[in-house]
Each structure stands twice: as structure tokens, then as C-alpha cells.
Amino acid sequence: MSSGNTAVMPWRPSGKRRSLASPGMRTAAQRGHEVRRLRDMLRAAVQGGRYPDGQLPGEAELMAAHRASRATVREALSLLRAEGLIERVQGIGTHAVVRPADERLVEAHGVIRPDQHSLLNRRTRPRLLDRSEIAAPAVVADRLGVPAGTPCLRLEYVALHQEEPVWLATNYALFPEAARLRDCPFVTDWYALMADAGVEFGQSEFIIGAEPADPLVAAVLGIAPGAPVLVTEQTIADPAGRLFDLAFIHTRADRFRFVSRGTRVPGREA
Amino acid sequence: MSSGNTAVMPWRPSGKRRSLASPGMRTAAQRGHEVRRLRDMLRAAVQGGRYPDGQLPGEAELMAAHRASRATVREALSLLRAEGLIERVQGIGTHAVVRPADERLVEAHGVIRPDQHSLLNRRTRPRLLDRSEIAAPAVVADRLGVPAGTPCLRLEYVALHQEEPVWLATNYALFPEAARLRDCPFVTDWYALMADAGVEFGQSEFIIGAEPADPLVAAVLGIAPGAPVLVTEQTIADPAGRLFDLAFIHTRADRFRFVSRGTRVPGREA
Missing domain, CATH: 1.10.10.10 (Winged helix-like DNA-binding domain superfamily/Winged helix DNA-binding domain)
Known part of the structure; x- marks a missing residue:
């Protein structure tokens, strides 16, 4: 690849060039x-x-x-x-085999209306695994800033696109939002549920990591153990900044990628 | 976990509650x-x-x-x-064992000055694997919008933090930026190199996915094959919007996570 063949590399190599061996x-x-x-x-x-x-x-x-x-x-x-x-x-x-959906992070945050073709625009349907009231476990309570044991709704589902699992999400939502999320039909996606339930939010935060699917996640997502998965920890705050939802989301990396853009503000030193 | 023990769940279960079995x-x-x-x-x-x-x-x-x-x-x-x-x-x-660095995406894009404690604030040093001029391979040329074979600089390095590999990046940069990136000492991180080389940019785009480390990536990053890796495809445009750099970046998921925030604009329907 770095052969130095001048027939196909018609410029003069720089003095600082560090070639691979022939x-x-x-x-x-x-x-x-x-x-x-x-x-x-x-x-x-x-x-x-x-x-x-x-x-x-x-x-x-x-x-x-x-x-x-x-x-x-x-x-x-x-x-x-x-x-x-x-x-x-x-x-x-x-x-x-398949082309992953490339979804803009701003759409994944739900802060703008998703593009018509976005997976996040009511194009998935949930297979509900759990929607029950529990006492917030220590880690969840700590992350949401409430005492351990505070009542919360655990809403867990697999997002299906064309009948195929794409992500698995476990949400822990505090009241009063939890009551509306509990009682509203969950038809397409999470943001549609929030909108249908009349739940307003102000900010969303993702912490994005990766994991090889363990046998438990693999079984739910219908993939092989060890297959690549994006893990997202999401918190959602109401318009006043109070956190009311924590979610752990496991997304098939062969079906989904995040797209993020950063634009430099002229005159502002980076 | 959903035991219904009223001693620790002091609210009345809703009629719609769906409990796990006892x-x-x-x-x-x-x-x-x-x-x-x-x-x-x-x-x-x-x-x-x-x-x-x-x-x-x-x-x-x-x-x-x-x-x-x-x-x-x-x-x-x-x-x-x-x-x-x-x-x-x-x-x-x-x-x-270790806590991963949680880095804000805006800092990873280089569009704002990174936090003092950020890994991205001149706190890594590169182990250079390659800095040579090559003819742009078809995929790179296509992505950057230039004819295949256009001269470019391949700059490949492992980012070390405390002497430990964190990510592996292969950049393909077009001229004239390539000449400055080729001739400038590469001391800490990519954005510091761009700044030191006097290379201005206007926008950065990431496509973020995940992979299990194959044996080749694992060897370079010093991790076990199969360990989780974040894969980022980055393009960088100059202030006029012309793409001049494409990078493939493999980042250890046990050492690094991306943080992204979305804020809802009041009055703008999501």
C-alpha cells in the first residue's frame, strides 16, 4: 500500500516520509x-x-x-x-448483510423532531417485558437523587423494527411522570410514549459505551453472545432540571450507529 | 425485586401493575x-x-x-x-479495576477547549505507527469527495495515557493540510497537532459504533480479542466545509465513554 511505485504516486515523497518496508x-x-x-x-x-x-x-x-x-x-x-x-x-x-441505521444523536435525545426516515420517528414497536412499580434500588435512587426505596416505575421493552429486535431498554421513572407513563398505551417508541402521556422533558444525557453481548442480552436481542452492543446510560430531566428517568439501553451495533456533529464557533478558541 | 412487600413498598400498587411472579x-x-x-x-x-x-x-x-x-x-x-x-x-x-474517562462529545470533536481534566486536553501522547504519503484508496477518496489516487497523508498512531494504549487512530488527510500535519511535531493529541500545525477546521462528524476487538486491534491496544471497542469514523471539514480528513478510531470501551447532552428548545416541538 505504501509501495513507492511512482507510476501511481506521482508526487515527490517528502524528506520526512516514513515508509513501511517494501x-x-x-x-x-x-x-x-x-x-x-x-x-x-x-x-x-x-x-x-x-x-x-x-x-x-x-x-x-x-x-x-x-x-x-x-x-x-x-x-x-x-x-x-x-x-x-x-x-x-x-x-x-x-x-x-444489512446496513445499520445511522441516527443523529440530537434525534436520539428526542430534542428535535426526528427525520421522517429515522428509526426514532415512530418506526419501532415495543415488546413489553415489564411495566411494574418497584422501590428504586440503591444505584437508581442515587443516580436520580432520591432516597433509596422511593417508588418508581420500571418500564422495560425490546424495540422491534420490522419484527427484529434492535435495542433493549430498562427505564426507571419517578412519580408523578411514572403514573402517566404507566397508564398510557405504549405503541411505538419512548419519545412517542412520553408525548402521548403528556410528559414534558427539558434535557437528556447519554453516556455511550460498548460491550460484547453477554448470554442474557444476546438472548433478548436475538444475537450471538459476544456480538457488539452499544450501551447507553440515559438520564432525562424535566424542564426545571429535576431528573425523573434513568435508562439502561443495549443496542445492536450491527443495526444502529450514532451520528454526532460538532461545529466550531468562529472566534472561540478550541 | 418486585416482591410487593409492603414494608418496603409503602404505596398502593396500581390496578395496571404487571408483577413478576413471586x-x-x-x-x-x-x-x-x-x-x-x-x-x-x-x-x-x-x-x-x-x-x-x-x-x-x-x-x-x-x-x-x-x-x-x-x-x-x-x-x-x-x-x-x-x-x-x-x-x-x-x-x-x-x-x-478502573474507571473509564467520560468525555463530552463536544470536546471529542475539538470544537471547544476541553476541560482541564479531560483526556483530550493534551493528556495523551502518540506512539506513531505511520506518517507517510500514499495515494488515497478508493473508499477514502470517495468519502472525502476526491478522485481515487489523490495524494494524502496517512497518519496512524496509538494514543497513550499513563503509558497505556487507549485508542488507535488512522487518519487520511488531504493536502494542503497534510503537508502541515506531516511536518509538525506530534507531541500530545490530534487537536493539539492540528493547532500546532496551523490547520483550521470548521466541523467534525462522528459515526459511533461498536466492535469486539479482532486479534489485530487487540494486539495494538493491548487487550484481549473480543474485548469491547468503540469504533468512530470521523470526518473533518475546513471552515469552508471542504472535507480534508477521514479517520478510523478504535477506542477501548473499558477506558473511555462518550457523554452527549441534548437540550430541548422551549416552544419547538420535538
């Missing part, structure tokens, strides 16, 4: 880096829907486009297959 | 849900640094605080141990 002298570590870089690029293309109909180019084309050896291309494809992102069908070729 | 009648699935919920709460407490000195309460205290059986507490702790988040030391108890 192809014949690649170490195992360098080969590993090449496979990893190619895998990153192909994953971005597959997940970003950049191949028409999800059909990946053939090996020869990938080798040319990425100046990679056949072995490197095959190893990168094999990693994507192991992730479940692509499938190879004999005689037809390699194609993307 | 403890003696729990199905395996219900037991699984209880373990998972407790694990979610304990993970939030451990990662959020809510236990003084990272020391977890003993089993009896956890049982009481969460109204859980000993078996449920033990299974939840065992899942956290399997994730590498807690350790048990004979005779001392169970403690958090």
Missing part, C-alpha cells in the same frame, strides 16, 4: 496493519451503504483499488464475515 | 432478567465511580439494596468480572 520485506506486524486498515475502509463502505445494492467489488478490483495483495484482501473480507457484516454467496459474490 | 415461581427467563438488570445497575455504579475508592459493597449489602437473592448478586458480579470491570481480592473484597 512488500517483500513486510513483517507480520506490518501485514496485520495492512489487513486492519483495509478492513476499516471496507467496513465503512459496507456500513455506509457505499456499494450499489450492497454488492462488494470482486477481489481483483479490491486489490487494485487498495493496492493490496490477494491475501490481504481475503483476510480483511474474512474479518468482516466474522463480524456478520458481509456474506459470500458462491457464484454471486460478496454482499453486505 | 420469587418461588420465577422462571429461568425472569431470573435472567433480574441478573441482567442488577448487572446494568452495578456496572453504571462502578463505571460512574459511585463507590468510594472503587470498593463495592459486600454481598449482603447488595442483596438488601437491590432485594436480590445471593445467587442473583453473585451472577451479576460474575458478569462484571468477565468484562474485566471488577476484581475480587480474597479477604479484601471486590473493587473496580
